[in-house]
Amino acid sequence: MRLLFLGDVVGRSGRNVVVENLPALRERWKLDCVVINGENAAGGFGITEAICDDLLAAGADVVTLGNHSFDQREALVFIERQPRLIRPANYPSGTPGRGAAVVEARNGARVLVVNAMGRLFIDPLDDPFAAVERELASCPLGEVCDAVVVDMHAEATSEKLAMAHFVDGRATLVVGTHTHVPTADHRILPGGTAYLSDAGMCGDYDSILGMAKDEPIRRFLQKTPGARMEPATGPGALAGIAVEVCDRTGHALDVAPVRLGPHLAEARPHFWE
Numbered sequence: 001m002r003l004l005f006l007g008d009v010v011g012r013s014g015r016n017v018v019v020e021n022l023p024a025l026r027e028r029w030k031l032d033c034v035v036i037n038g039e040n041a042a043g044g045f046g047i048t049e050a051i052c053d054d055l056l057a058a059g060a061d062v063v064t065l066g067n068h069s070f071d072q073r074e075a076l077v078f079i080e081r082q083p084r085l086i087r088p089a090n091y092p093s094g095t096p097g098r099g100a101a102v103v104e105a106r107n108g109a110r111v112l113v114v115n116a117m118g119r120l121f122i123d124p125l126d127d128p129f130a131a132v133e134r135e136l137a138s139c140p141l142g143e144v145c146d147a148v149v150v151d152m153h154a155e156a157t158s159e160k161l162a163m164a165h166f167v168d169g170r171a172t173l174v175v176g177t178h179t180h181v182p183t184a185d186h187r188i189l190p191g192g193t194a195y196l197s198d199a200g201m202c203g204d205y206d207s208i209l210g211m212a213k214d215e216p217i218r219r220f221l222q223k224t225p226g227a228r229m230e231p232a233t234g235p236g237a238l239a240g241i242a243v244e245v246c247d248r249t250g251h252a253l254d255v256a257p258v259r260l261g262p263h264l265a266e267a268r269p270h271f272w273e
Contacts, residue, residue, distance in 0.1 A: 001032045001109050001147060001247055002272065004258065005175050006240035007182065007199030008066075009041040010210030011231025014203035015051060017238055017261060022059040029242070029272040032105040034059050035113055035149050037177045037199070038085075039066040044211060044231040046071030049078040052085050061103045062086065064115040066153035066178055067123055069097075088117035088153060090131035100135045102145060109146035109247070112139045116163070118154025122178070128152070128159075129166055136170050141250045147172040148250065154178055157197045164195040172250050173243050175199050180209040182239045182259060192251025200239030205263035207232030237261025242269035 004025070009018055018036065026034065038055055041047045046068045055063050062084050069087040070076055079085050079097035089099020100114045114135045116128040132150060141148045148171040152160045155178060164174035169191025175198075176183075182200030189195055203210040208217070211229045218226055238261055244254040256269040 001105060001107055001245040002030055003147065003149070003173065003243040003245055004029070004031050004034045004240060005149065005151070005173065005199055006034070006036045006202055006238060006258075008037045008039060008177050008180055008201045009055070010180065010201050010203030011040065011044050011233070013231065013233055013236035014201065014210065015041055015054065017236030018202050019054055019058045021238060021260065026059045029269070032107045032109065033061050033103070033111050033147070035062045035064060035151065036060040037066065037151060037153070038063040039068045039153070040201070040210065042072050044229065046075060047085070048072050048074060049082070052078070052082060056084060061105070061111070062101050062113040064113065064151040064153070064177070066117055086113065086115045088115050088125060088128070089135055090116055090126040090128045092126060099131060100139070102139060105147070110144070111147045111149065112145040113149045113151070115151045115153065118152065118156060118159040120154065120156035120159050122155045129163065132163065132167060136167060141170055141172070146247070146250050147245050150174045152176050160197050161195070164189060164193060168193045169251070172245055172252055173241070175241055182257060182264070184257070186241060186255050186257050188252045188255055192249065194241070194243045194252035194255040196241045196257070199241055200259070202238050203236050204232035204234040205237050206234050235262050237264055239264070242272065244271055
């Protein structure tokens, strides 16, 4: 099975680069399943129903979220009727939406996607390890599903890596999101789980983490309240991770970074090209 995960979509630049490129990538790389983090897709803060629909129509099978899940208040309502949009599973009981989704890939495989949010240096939710354990127990790899993707939306690399080792052998991929900077530590852990500390973002990299540069710089210099930060509007780049999955075990056979577009060194999965 061929699996692609794309990092946080930031603003219009991020949306455009996904919508313009993902359909062709699905066909060129014969992708079976695509997961995208969309929590910054609406002006850098949250997601709207129309944007979610656009990402799904472009080829995403599941859209994950994070600490900005409900910055757009309409998400409190439409997340209930969109089963392929998931928020962190460790939100408190009673929060609208769900923390996991099972989708059928193009090759017929059943893929469990779990979204979790870290607690270090970020607004803490419930225990993410317990939440992920519950989701894996209810849909174990190799028994109920054929692949498992965990989006660990967290600030601390240590927490992301701890999650990966916690589920090693029980998940196909654990990938970090939230910091918007693609890391170079992609690998397959001893138990067969692919890992990357951060997928990066889909957006304009001539920016500060996807935001226009002036206001973040001013805040560092002056330490005073100012204007709302706005997404940068230049050409966007795609960033994420590609995983070749064993159809028999659901473990990763090969893994490679994906970086397509301006400002970053290009990276493509050699095993699909």
